[in-house]
Amino acid sequence: MLLCLAVAGFAAFGSENAAWVLALQSRLACANTVFSLPDTPFMHKIRVADSTQTVEAYNLPEGLRWNARRRLVEGRVATPGEYVYSVEVRNADGSVAFAEGIRLTVSSHLQQPVPHMGWQSWNVLEMGISEEAIREVADALVSGGYRDAGYDCLGIDDAWQAKDGSRDADGVAAIDTVRFPNGLRAVTDYIHSKGLKAGIYTDGGTLTCASGKQGGGTLLGSYGYEPAHAKAFTEWGFDKLKEDWFWKGHGDDSGRLDPASTELAYNLYSRMGNGIKAAGNKILLSMCEWGIHEPWKWGPEAGASSWRMSYDHRDGWMGSFNGGQNSPTQNNGGIGLRNTIDLMRHLWPYAGVNRFNDADMLVVGIRGKGTSSNDLVYGTKGMSDAEYETEFAMWCMWSSPLPLTLDVRSTSINSHDKALLLNKELIALNQDPLGQQAEWIKTVGDLDYYCKDLADGNVAIAVVNLGDDTATYSINVADYDALDTSATYSLRDVINHYDAGTLGASSAKTGSLKSHATVVYRLERQ
Numbered sequence: 081m082l083l084c085l086a087v088a089g090f091a092a093f094g095s096e097n098a099a100w101v102l103a104l105q106s107r108l109a110c111a112n113t114v115f116s117l118p119d120t121p122f123m124h125k126i127r128v129a130d131s132t133q134t135v136e137a138y139n140l141p142e143g144l145r146w147n148a149r150r151r152l153v154e155g156r157v158a159t160p161g162e163y164v165y166s167v168e169v170r171n172a173d174g175s176v177a178f179a180e181g182i183r184l185t186v187s188s189h190l191q192q193p194v195p196h197m198g199w200q201s202w203n204v205l206e207m208g209i210s211e212e213a214i215r216e217v218a219d220a221l222v223s224g225g226y227r228d229a230g231y232d233c234l235g236i237d238d239a240w241q242a243k244d245g246s247r248d249a250d251g252v253a254a255i256d257t258v259r260f261p262n263g264l265r266a267v268t269d270y271i272h273s274k275g276l277k278a279g280i281y282t283d284g285g286t287l288t289c290a291s292g293k294q295g296g297g298t299l300l301g302s303y304g305y306e307p308a309h310a311k312a313f314t315e316w317g318f319d320k321l322k323e324d325w326f327w328k329g330h331g332d333d334s335g336r337l338d339p340a341s342t343e344l345a346y347n348l349y350s351r352m353g354n355g356i357k358a359a360g361n362k363i364l365l366s367m368c369e370w371g372i373h374e375p376w377k378w379g380p381e382a383g384a385s386s387w388r389m390s391y392d393h394r395d396g397w398m399g400s401f402n403g404g405q406n407s408p409t410q411n412n413g414g415i416g417l418r419n420t421i422d423l424m425r426h427l428w429p430y431a432g433v434n435r436f437n438d439a440d441m442l443v444v445g446i447r448g449k450g451t452s453s454n455d456l457v458y459g460t461k462g463m464s465d466a467e468y469e470t471e472f473a474m475w476c477m478w479s480s481p482l483p484l485t486l487d488v489r490s491t492s493i494n495s496h497d498k499a500l501l502l503n504k505e506l507i508a509l510n511q512d513p514l515g516q517q518a519e520w521i522k523t524v525g526d527l528d529y530y531c532k533d534l535a536d537g538n539v540a541i542a543v544v545n546l547g548d549d550t551a552t553y554s555i556n557v558a559d560y561d562a563l564d565t566s567a568t569y570s571l572r573d574v575i576n577h578y579d580a581g582t583l584g585a586s587s588a589k590t591g592s593l594k595s596h597a598t599v600v601y602r603l604e605r606q
């Protein structure tokens with residue numbers, strides 16, 4: 081019998097502090113604040129750390145049902161509103177371990193129903209940013225077909241601020257009038273005139289990450305002036321904000337170490353989130369906290385809809401320090417593709433519609449010729465065709481935001497890389513309205529297996545070869561709870577665009593994968 085208790089803490093529903101504390105204190109190993117567009121397929125997988133425990137969801141709003149076999153809530157909710165449903169967790173002996181409430185927001189005004197796509201200035205322009213360069217990029221996004229493929233948000237990253245550390249009367253960082261002589265409104269007007277959206281950058285600290293870099297000067301972040309910045313960014317016409325986490329100038333002022341607590345991180349980002357709401361709620365908040373304080377647990381409560389889950393992703397297979405792993409006490413910075421995969425593998429239960437884990441800017445196409453994307457790489461800078469395919473395929477499987485950073489203005493873009501980035505079949509997986517980050521199914525030897533549920537009831541399966549040698553994979557229906565052992569599925573290779581036969585319980589799909597390569601099949605039940 082299910083417990084009909086007042087689910088832990090939800091007496092305080094509506095109090096933002098309580099909500100984020102609940103999010104952090106959750107004993108579930110999955111999201112407990114979830115989102116859906118009205119009348120749109122929804123899925124929420126309920127997971128706990130202890131595999132001997134069982135789970136059950138109840139008090140579900142009309143339109144949703146509990147799938148006990150797969151341990152997930154699914155369906156669609158027609159009526160917008162705020163809902164709470166309950167999850168009960170039982171021990172192996174049948175006793176109740178705990179029960180928790182899940183907050184579901186159904187709204188047609190979500191910040192990020194599907195991951196944002198676009199282009200971000202940092203990896204290529206870096207300190208060379210200017211109005212002229214941004215206009216050229218806007219033109220190239222259109223003429224190169226990127227906008228029409230979905231890359232529709234042109235993001236101005238760091239270094240738009242005045243180099244002398246000055247601020248306006250409201251406390252907002254002044255604009256660099258050398259780089260942007262006509263201000264930023266003129267730039268967003270131009271970007272919008274091209275049918276694009278406009279993104280801007282700030283830092284949660286007093287200074288930005290590029291502050292003090294060669295040619296950087298003193299670049300102000302928004303610490304202490306978050307609402308004023310949110311208002312200014314809104315007035316300047318921006319649609320998206322990337323808020324960084326240099327954290328310099330507050331707490332430990334010694335540099336890049338991070339002495340801050342999760343509570344401080346939450347407070348800092350929620351000040352911006354609240355500022356955005358107060359200024360008319362027109363801006364998508366993309367947190368760039370580097371994954372230090374597990375932002376996938378509290379990002380939505382701070383008013384964000386995606387968050388970086390690692391330090392900066394570099395144009396190489398391996399990052400330079402400590403294997404590129406995140407650490408709360410050390411800013412390692414160098415996150416190669418292999419490191420990103422290792423960090424992302426376990427984060428899938430925390431992603432969903434309007435709450436995406438951001439694997440950072442894509443380096444596909446930079447080919448080792450970027451600016452700081454070239455730093456902190458172990459071994460070779462730039463990646464192989466197979467590695468870039470793995471990067472783009474996994475960003476799509478994960479439903480990570482997709483900001484391009486290759487120089488789209490260049491007349492010598494590698495044709496493999498451009499075709500990859502414009503691959504409609506992969507982009508469709510990324511933009512699938514169910515918003516599911518591919519579930520990590522298993523690792524066998526050097527091969528990682530992933531499965532992504534899709535809104536039409538089908539799935540995509542990916543296999544990644546993390547090893548240095550060619551390996552043979554075997555996809556077996558029985559390994560995937562999303563698949564029906566009595567059915568036959570057709571397979572579509574969506575990296576190479578061909579129909580690849582069928583899969584059924586008695587016929588595993590096997591194949592050979594080169595080192596660091598990935599295969600992605602979209603399955604369709606026959």
Ligand code: GLA
Pocket residue numbers: 202237238281288289290324368391392
């Ligand atoms: C940090 C961020 C990067 C970029 C730079 C800009 O390193 O993580 O994505 O925005 O700052 O200075």
